[in-house]
Amino acid sequence: MxxxxxxxxxxxxxxxxxxxxxxxxxxxxxxxxxxxxxxxxxxxxxxxxxxxxxxxxxxxxxxxxxxxxxxxxxxxPKDVEVKVSYNKDWRFGDPEIEKYVCEGKEDLNFKLMINTNDEFEAENDYNGNYHFVFSPSKTTDVKVEKTRVEHPDVESIYNEEGTYIYSTIHGLKPIKLMDAGEYTVSFDLNETYYESVPFKVPILPRTVQLKLVKQTKFVGENDPAFENDDYILTREPGEETGDYKITVKSKSKNYKYELLNGDVFTILDRRENETLKKPYIKEEPKEEKKEELKKPEGPNKEKTKNNIHTGVSVNTGVNFALLSLSVVGIGYVVLKNKRQ
Incomplete structure (x- = not known):
């Protein structure tokens, strides 16, 4: 019918x-x-x-x-807009069609194809009901975008084994820096596929704290040695007695020295401290202790009894000398009579 x-x-x-x-x-x-x-x-x-x-x-x-x-x-057919962009993960040797990434508003399945005129086409099962409009429409118009690799600035302290900076990209060799200083670095990547954005890495010197022995000298003497393999000590100028500030400077940019003590140099006056090779310390005069006056003792009664005051002053030393001469004279006369 x-x-x-x-x-x-x-x-x-x-x-x-x-x-x-x-x-x-x-x-x-x-x-x-x-x-x-x-x-x-x-x-x-x-x-x-x-x-x-x-x-x-x-x-x-x-x-x-x-x-x-x-x-x-x-x-x-309903027009379906499809944006085509470069696949940043594509690498040489991968299928050419995988170099491109498609993004559309409609949730439709299709297979991206490239015709002989380098134009994009969509192979699909929608019976011609959808017209896929690619933007850009040709492969030659797709901008090749590199993967942008960024890293924040990093502040570090000097390490004798080196400072290492790693990337989020698996297998990428880290950046290694050995000395303290200001660096601007970027990762070593294949520039065909990556764009490494430079970033700053300030490496600060490591602080070493010093405890020095007290340094002194006498007026007119030479200063002691103020230098070693690691640092140099410098004092304030002057040769008069007194204290002078000491500062320290590192010989290496990798270290910074800090004086905890011993940061004063003293010049001594030889007249005040001639025999001592040590810092002169001027002592304050001590107050003399006042002794209490003793009351005079009363006369010794026993001595008073033995000493009889006659009113005649006798010189015992002279009397002893006269007595000795008399004895010698008598002895001489006796000896002379015997010889006769």
Missing amino acids: KRLIGVLFALIVACIPMRIHAQDVSLSFEYTGQKIEVEDATMYYSTDFELLDEVPSDCGIYIAVTSSGPKYYEIK
Whole structure:
């Protein structure tokens, strides 16, 4: 029955001087995935004059039979915009088509293809209902974007084994810095695929605390040695007695020295401290202790009894000398008489 109706409709249409061209299509609709009905239409035919069982929903040109006569109408594919960008993870040797990444608003599945004119195409199973519009449309217009590798500035303290800075990229060799200083560095990457952004690495010198022995000298003497393999000591100028501030300077940029004590140099006065080779300390005069006056003792009664005051002063030393001369004289006379 459908075939008979189709033949009759074909005869009717054939009697009408009409050809199917773009200008002959009176109605146009965009694909929605739903059936698209024409107002006052009772039957729908394909352009091959085949009666359709239901209202069309796929893209194409159809004939709708209305009370005013047949009308040609079209269901156009829906445009789907697809943005094409460079795949930063692509490496030489990978399939060429994987060099590009597609991003669209519609959640549609398709396979990206490249034709002989280097234009992008979409291989899909949507029966032509979607028209994929690629931007850019050709491979030559896709901007090759490198992977941007960034790292924050890093402040570190000097380490004798070196300062290492690592990247988030697996397998990438770290940056190694040995001495203290201000550095601007970037990772060593393949510039074809990566852009390494420079960053700053200030490495501060390590602080070493010193406890020095007290340094002194006498006026007129030479200063002691103020230098060793690691640092140099410097004192304030002057050669008069007094204290002079000592400062320290490192011979290496990797270390900074800090004096905890022994930061004063003293020049001594030889007249005040001639025999001591040590810092002169001037002592404050001590207060003399006042001894209490003793009361005079009373006269010794026993001595008073033995000493009899006669009022005659006797010189015992003279009397002893006279007595000795008398004895010597007597002895001499006796000896002379014996010889006669």
